[in-house]
Amino acid sequence: MPLLTIRHLTEYRYRQPVSFGEHRIMMRPRESFDQRLIEAKLEIDPEPRELRWLHDVLGNSVAIALFDRRARSLRVMSEVTMDHAPLAQGEVDVEDYARLFPFTYSSEDMPDLLRSIERQHHDPLRIVDNWARGFVNDHGATDTIGLLTDMATRIKRDFTYVPRQEKGTQTPIETLNLRQGTCRDFAVLMIEAVRALGFAARFVSGYVYNPSASEGRVGGGNTHAWVRIFLPGSGWVEFDPTNGIIGNRGLIRVAIARDPYQAIPLSGTWSGFPSSFLDMHLDVSVRVAGSDAMPAPLHGAINSRFAGSTGSA
Missing domain, CATH: 2.60.40.2250 (Immunoglobulin-like)
Structure with a gap:
């Protein structure tokens, strides 16, 4: 530890x-x-x-x-x-009923998760929806952890991290069109994308560090932003699309919110x-x-x- x-x-x-x-x-x-x-x-x-x-x-x-x-x-x-106490990706456990997507949250959890499933940005042309659906296998079962991992690592791979000192956050559609943004832009994009698929997700602000010399992290020297997604069996699990991290290794939570302004x-x-x-x-x-x-x-x-x-x- x-x-x-x-x-x-x-x-x-x-x-x-x-x-x-x-x-x-x-x-x-x-x-x-x-x-x-x-x-x-x-x-x-x-x-x-x-x-x-x-x-x-x-x-x-x-x-x-x-x-x-x-x-x-x-x-x-x-x-x-x-x-x-770092939690690695391999330690994330998911209940049997939620291991394959789609699934429905339990009746006990759903009332407390509804506001975290609710979309925050308008998407009249379903641009974010269609991008999110691209991670779902149309010809068979989709592994839940695999879907979320692919989304986080795809953002890290295909989008360019660009520091921006101005306050505010790009809309998810702007980030998709620009293919670049800050850590908070990437977090908001992933939150809206997984909410479009029915997942409960929250915005996290905190600190990032390098657990070892061989593990580089983007976003140091400042506050950092990432995503928490509720998975039955493990609860709220960290996903950092800026660095492609699954689990909390190298991530320290300070504030959790439905929206970055909170x-x-x-x-x-x-x-x-x-x-x-x-x-x-x-x-x-x-x-x-x-x-x-x-x-x-x-x-x-x-x-x-x-x-x-x-x-x-």
Whole structure:
């Protein structure tokens, strides 16, 4: 079980002091049987007058910061030490009734899965539907794990990963047409594609790291995005279409959501002159105990949002 230290720093700078409204911070990894937090600290400068924690509707840990001081910068740094128990593709077990596609979720699970099966993007010409159906065998049984694995690895193989610092996500149709995108674009495409086939799927935001020197990962140096799909027998299973990963090896969950806008690491408002904003700096590092190796120096898609009185910064 690897011991990891994760450091996530976001800093905004301004030409003159500005005031800050409420901020929501989602940088604390979710605790579970495969993710055990040993130590976690959150440092904010300027120091907020009030900091409180809550669990949102999907159980994500959210810190709410309120400020009463003006400043030329806002610096938020999360540092976590944790145990991580990787699950490999071969360890994914599926109930007999769900091993072949199509199948129907049990009556006990279906009421809680419906919103995760519900489509989020319009597809009037059935472009995403037809692409998804291309992974189904029309002349015999289709292996469920094989179908999902093929989709994740096909995105990695056929689509070009292109970092994009602008906020927002491409629609699945845009990603299919462009054949390129960020990790969050690929995650949204796969979510919509598997939902078109009746699977329950959720968006995941978190961190990616290289478990060993021989295993490269795209998306290091930043937050990362991938997909969780509910499979009877194993529950929610990770699929990372950017790296072609099945299982959680090299992936640390922070936020789980039906839609990317629910999983923003840092969001809030500021008030000042429109020209006040200078720049933003974002850095994420994951260190494996006993290894000097850091994540590959690749740039992921910035997920932080910082909306001010003059619009998005």
